[in-house]
Structures are given as C-alpha cells and as structure tokens.
Amino acid sequence: MSEFAIVHRSALAPAPRVASHRIAIIALPEGHVVQVFERAPGADLLAVLADAAGTAPHAVRTAGPGQWFIVGDEPLPRDTFLDLANALGPHAATVDQSHGRVRIRVEGTVVERMLAKGTAIDLDIGAFPVGHSAATLLGHVSVHLTRLDATAFEIMVLRGFASSLWEGLERMSAEFG
Amino acid sequence: MASLISCPHCGARPKEEFTIKGAVLPRPDAGAGSEAWMDYVYRRDNPRGAYREYWHHTSGCRRWLVVTRDTASHEVAACQDAALAKRAEAQP
Numbered sequence: 689m690s691e692f693a694i695v696h697r698s699a700l701a702p703a704p705r706v707a708s709h710r711i712a713i714i715a716l717p718e719g720h721v722v723q724v725f726e727r728a729p730g731a732d733l734l735a736v737l738a739d740a741a742g743t744a745p746h747a748v749r750t751a752g753p754g755q756w757f758i759v760g761d762e763p764l765p766r767d768t769f770l771d772l773a774n775a776l777g778p779h780a781a782t783v784d785q786s787h788g789r790v791r792i793r794v795e796g797t798v799v800e801r802m803l804a805k806g807t808a809i810d811l812d813i814g815a816f817p818v819g820h821s822a823a824t825l826l827g828h829v830s831v832h833l834t835r836l837d838a839t840a841f842e843i844m845v846l847r848g849f850a851s852s853l854w855e856g857l858e859r860m861s862a863e864f865g
Numbered sequence: 866m867a868s869l870i871s872c873p874h875c876g877a878r879p880k881e882e883f884t885i886k887g888a889v890l891p892r893p894d895a896g897a898g899s900e901a902w903m904d905y906v907y908r909r910d911n912p913r914g915a916y917r918e919y920w921h922h923t924s925g926c927r928r929w930l931v932v933t934r935d936t937a938s939h940e941v942a943a944c945q946d947a948a949l950a951k952r953a954e955a956q957p
C-alpha cells in the first residue's frame with residue numbers, strides 16, 4: 689500500500705471558463721476517456737461500440753482506422769470499466785485513458801474562424817458535420833476534434849498539453865472578445 | 866505540392882502533421898552480411914524525380930503511409946497505407 693493518498697487535481701483548474709458573446713472556452717468535467725483498438729482489421733464495430741457506450745450523444749468518436757474513443761462526463765469506476773472491457777473483449781482491446789486526456793468545449797458563432805488559426809482541416813459543416821471527429825494539429829499540439837453541434841466543437845488533448853492549449857485558445861479567441 | 870499530403874484515412878493534411886522516415890527499401894535478411902546492411906541503413910541514391918518514402922501521420926491517424934512524390938517538382942503521385950498496401954501485395 690502507498691503511504692500517501694493520490695489526490696486527483698483538475699488539469700485546468702482554477703479558471704475553467706472564458707466567454708464572450710461570440711466565443712466560449714469551457715473545460716469539461718474530467719469524466720472518462722476509453723481508447724478502443726479493434727482486434728481484427730476491417731470488422732464493423734460501430735453497433736457494438738454504441739451498445740457499450742450508452743446513450744449520451746457523440747459518446748463514440750472515430751480516431752483513425754480501427755480506433756475509437758468512448759467519452760463521457762462521469763468518472764468511470766474500476767468495475768464499470770472492467771464491464772465495458774469485457775463487453776468489448778471479443779472485438780477490441782480497451783485502455784482507460786481517463787487520467788491522461790482532457791476535454792475542452794469551444795463554442796460560438798465564430799468557432800470555425802478561431803479554430804482555423806490552428807488547424808488546416810476544413811471545418812465547414814458540409815465537410816465536418818455534427819458527430820464527425822478528426823485527429824489533427826492545433827498549432828504545435830496534437831488534438832482530437834469532434835463537432836458537437838453547428839457552433840460547438842470538443843477538443844481532446846493529452847493532459848500535459850492542456851494548460852498550454854488553453855492559453856493558445858485564449859489568444860486565438862482574443863480578437864472576438 | 867508535397868506540403869499537402871492526401872492521407873488515405875484523413876484527407877489532405879499539411880506536411881507538419883507527418884514525420885518522414887525515408888526511402889521505401891526491402892529489408893535484408895538478418896544474416897545478409899555487412900555490405901547489404903550498409904546499403905540498407907546508409908546508402909541512398911538521392912534521385913531527382915520519383916521517390917517512394919515512408920511517412921508517418923504522427924499528428925493524425927498515426928498510420929504509416931507510402932508516399933510517392935517527385936523530389937524536383939514536389940508533386941505527389943500516390944499515397945497509400947503501408948500495411949494495407951503490403952497486405953494487398955501478399956494476397957493478390
């Protein structure tokens with residue numbers, strides 16, 4: 689047994705929200721992030737993943753060939769994670785990344801213009817519809833982007849880059865304040 | 866233009882998202898001898914024109930790709946997933 693208790697600290701405390709009338713940057717709860725890797729290439733796992741992930745919208749995100757993230761706002765107790773891993777076991781390997789990745793919501797009427805300062809991908813809703821995900825560079829930081837609705841995206845980032853990315857997002861949003 | 870690479874999984878992305886490993890060469894057998902390994906590890910033709918290279922989509926899908934590009938004009942002729950291309954070659 690460890691001689692001291694491990695204390696969970698939020699990566700982005702204590703200022704998890706910046707907002708103006710056109711753009712808002714909001715730190716999402718550090719709930720759960722589960723990375724999923726298919727066992728056999730080419731199997732269509734979307735139905736299995738949707739079943740395992742529950743009913744929250746956009747809980748399953750694509751992350752390249754044969755890889756997905758299952759995300760949510762609630763922490764995932766060990767037993768619940770093991771149930772999920774067992775349910776997916778025949779089809780996919782699962783890794784609990786809840787401690788390692790942080791999610792930030794950005795929203796507002798100018799959200800594409802703000803994000804376009806950092807990434808080269810086409811964020812127009814025709815090319816990047818609601819529910820679509822992409823791994824890309826935002827400035828010099830690797831992120832995983834998901835469109836949540838017409839004027840909102842979620843950015844998932846490795847925990848150690850979260851506060852640096854947050855400062856970048858603030859600077860990218862400054863002109864819209 | 867080589868500054869935009871069309872990843873077969875992600876679409877057109879800037880070259881900053883990729884890491885280039887270098888020429889696509891057949892790997893010698895473990896016991897092939899120091900001359901063959903010297904060739905494989907160090908010696909390159911550095912051609913002017915068509916060149917096949919391994920590119921890793923580091924800040925995207927994280928897949929290894931085979932990019933065929935022209936070293937003079939920077940035009941990209943083809944971009945394939947390395948593992949899928951190899952699998953297709955193995956079972957024609």
Ligand SMILES: [Zn+2]
Nearest residue numbers: 872875922926
């Ligand atoms: Zn890619």
